[in-house]
Amino acid sequence: MKSMHKATWLLFSAVLLLCLVACNQAESTSLAGDQQTGVQTLPKLVDVGADKCIPCIKMAPILESLKDDFSGRMDVEFVDAWKRREDAARYKVQMIPTQIFYDEKGKELYRHTGFYGREDILGKWQELGYSFKDEK
Numbered sequence: 001m002k003s004m005h006k007a008t009w010l011l012f013s014a015v016l017l018l019c020l021v022a023c024n025q026a027e028s029t030s031l032a033g034d035q036q037t038g039v040q041t042l043p044k045l046v047d048v049g050a051d052k053c054i055p056c057i058k059m060a061p062i063l064e065s066l067k068d069d070f071s072g073r074m075d076v077e078f079v080d081a082w083k084r085r086e087d088a089a090r091y092k093v094q095m096i097p098t099q100i101f102y103d104e105k106g107k108e109l110y111r112h113t114g115f116y117g118r119e120d121i122l123g124k125w126q127e128l129g130y131s132f133k134d135e136k
Contacts, residue, residue, distance in 0.1 A: 043104050043130055044075040045121065049097035050082045055115040056097045062118045070132050074125075101128060 047063055049056030060078070067076040081088035081096050091100060094113075101110040101124060109128050116124075125132050 041104055042073065042075045043125070044077065044102040044106075046077045046079060046091065046100045046102070047097055048079045048081055048088050048091050048093045048100070050080055052082070053096055058115055059097050062116075062121070065118065066121065074130075074132060101125070103128075 045063075045066065047056075047059055049059060051057070063076050063078055066074065070076075079087050079091065081093065091098070097114065097116075099112045099116050099121070100108060103109055110124060112124070122132055
């Protein structure tokens with residue numbers, strides 16, 4: 001059973017990588033949404049994943065709680081790599097889930113691949129010079 005899951009994960013990773021390489025026409029690592037508006041006012045966490053990926057599914061409630069708890073202080077966005085392939089390609093992600101931390105001007109500060117817990121995310125923001133007090 002474990003080898004079947006591993007084979008499924010490897011197949012998924014290969015398909016995703018091929019899709020992202022084929023779709024990847026963007027040169028910049030600036031925020032996709034901000035390229036349209038031209039303005040970024042809050043630090044932003046982007047999680048590129050998929051709604052069928054187990055680590056991504058485990059990340060979903062964490063992202064929602066961060067979005068709710070720090071509304072108006074941090075933007076949190078989930079990009080489904082299968083459903084929004086062009087958007088995912090702009091982030092140049094090779095594996096999912098990938099979390100990308102941006103400053104308020106849209107500059108990429110840090111990138112992490114794999115499951116990332118709430119405390120780890122808040123700790124990384126702290127390392128990057130942003131203080132989000134966890135009220136939980």
